[in-house]
Amino acid sequence: MSIRPKKKFGQNFLKNKKIAEAITSLLSLNKCNRILEIGPGKGILTDFLISPNISLKVIEIDQNLSEILRKKYSQLEIINIDFLKFDLKKIDWDNYSIIGNFPYNISSSILFKIIDNRNTIHEVIGMFQKEVAERICSTPNSKKYGIPSVLTQAFFKCEILFDVGPDNFFPKPKVTSTVIKLTRKSNMDLGCDYFDFKKVVKLAFAQRRKKIKNTLKNFINFKENNLDLLLNSRAEQLSVDDFVTLTQLIFSTKS
Numbered sequence: 001m002s003i004r005p006k007k008k009f010g011q012n013f014l015k016n017k018k019i020a021e022a023i024t025s026l027l028s029l030n031k032c033n034r035i036l037e038i039g040p041g042k043g044i045l046t047d048f049l050i051s052p053n054i055s056l057k058v059i060e061i062d063q064n065l066s067e068i069l070r071k072k073y074s075q076l077e078i079i080n081i082d083f084l085k086f087d088l089k090k091i092d093w094d095n096y097s098i099i100g101n102f103p104y105n106i107s108s109s110i111l112f113k114i115i116d117n118r119n120t121i122h123e124v125i126g127m128f129q130k131e132v133a134e135r136i137c138s139t140p141n142s143k144k145y146g147i148p149s150v151l152t153q154a155f156f157k158c159e160i161l162f163d164v165g166p167d168n169f170f171p172k173p174k175v176t177s178t179v180i181k182l183t184r185k186s187n188m189d190l191g192c193d194y195f196d197f198k199k200v201v202k203l204a205f206a207q208r209r210k211k212i213k214n215t216l217k218n219f220i221n222f223k224e225n226n227l228d229l230l231l232n233s234r235a236e237q238l239s240v241d242d243f244v245t246l247t248q249l250i251f252s253t254k255s
Contacts, residue, residue, distance in 0.1 A: 024048040038100035124182040133178035156182035204235035
């Protein structure tokens with residue numbers, strides 16, 4: 001049965017089986033063999049994940065594709081829903097990995113949902129638009145360094161693995177894709193409340209060209225604190241630890 005890609009779902013089907021095999025081989029199955037695949041499409045990654053040694057579930061928004069997958073993989077648990085609307089607490093695993101060729105138009109939203117559910121997600125093997133992947137994995141003192149970089153790297157080790165050119169998809173996208181790996185850190189205790197931390201990061205990057213003492217001037221009175229170097233820096237110059245320090249300073253003063 002021929003399936004035409006649906007623009008509303010951001011569907012670009014990977015067609016290169018060698019790349020699909022390379023992507024699935026990146027999973028650390030010796031550490032976690034419970035896998036949730038997001039947007040399997042026609043099942044090019046799924047083909048390499050079907051194994052007696054792997055517990056696999058897939059989430060597919062497209063009902064037609066879900067029906068095709070059910071016929072192709074009779075024992076596979078297929079959740080036919082929009083991933084962004086799905087409550088991941090319904091996944092009855094306390095630790096699992098996520099893999100997928102993420103639609104470009106919602107990849108950032110997928111990332112932030114993964115971060116919010118970090119306590120149960122061991123690792124992520126994801127294909128993103130190259131520009132987005134570089135933002136996620138970029139380091140301080142880079143124009144690409146921003147909110148996704150800080151929030152992701154607070155909890156995950158980020159690795160850029162390889163690029164995938166447009167010719168490997170149908171329909172052919174106008175951008176290059178990049179596969180990245182996110183591995184959850186063993187210690188995810190920031191030493192501050194995550195939602196406070198996220199608020200500080202977002203405020204700091206809202207005016208990224210301004211110094212921290214100006215972007216957060218209405219948030220707290222810094223005059224009594226000896227943090228001149230930190231406060232005279234711009235958001236893109238601060239590490240994850242610096243943002244933790246700022247959050248601790250602000251909210252310990254407020255309490």
